[in-house]
Amino acid sequence: MFSLRFIQTYNAIVVTITPSDSALHQRRRSLTQAELDAIPWYCLLAPEERQRAAEDLKIAEASPGDYVCRMGRPVTYWFGVVDGLLKMSSDNAQGQTMTFTGVPPGGWFGEGTALKREAYRYNIQPLRKSMVAGLHVDTFHWLLDHSIAFNRFIMNQLNERLGQFIAAREIDRMTNPDIRVARSLASLFNPVLYPGLGQVLRITQQELAYLVGLSRQRVNEALTLLAEQNVIRVEYGGLRVLDLNALRTQIFTKS
């Protein structure tokens, strides 16, 4: 388990290994230059800040069933998705899981928790095998103290996410599944939160169903409708957005 590994290394806390931990043999490692260059905030930093960030940044593979971070655990890292797809969710007292949003490649999250140095308030789990980068919370704060550009990035990110969550509330109050799928897709293609994603997103219809909270069959029906309207194109193992604005605003009706 990704988060446990980090805790073990940095705080020397002995953690009992649960069965799912053994499935994750991959070592965390430093990032390649190409991976560093793909990080949206990295290129904003001054040379000495870059160096410090690069020295601290680590990357590891996470699989479905693993927890990248877990509700209630103390914050250790600020996380970013290098490849794959994660979901943000929480569990209520009845044990039901509620999924809030997906995090596609290029997305960084947990800054709110990192800022306050408190416990994670959500679970983050991969929907498929994913590569997740982590910046230690101390380095995160060091960057906040030294780089105006980094502060601006974080501010921008928080602001954008606020808009995203308000949109998510709207989505939840929509009863129409076609619009729910459209709006959820639009938020995954947010160019501020997930830059460099392009027009294609690798996501299976099953994964999308988990995120939206519908059955795969109903998601498939909605995607077919959206494709008929030339708003998206359905591709094998993913989809391409043709008209992001329509996804965000349009009302779709069956013909």
Next chain:
DNA sequence: GCATTAACCACCG
């Protein structure tokens, strides 16, 4: 009526 689950099969990589 509408969405969900279960099941089936063709196709892709």
Next chain:
DNA sequence: CGGTGGTTAATGC
């Protein structure tokens, strides 16, 4: 071969 997509039938609210 396993995973994914498109479809249908039965079931439930």
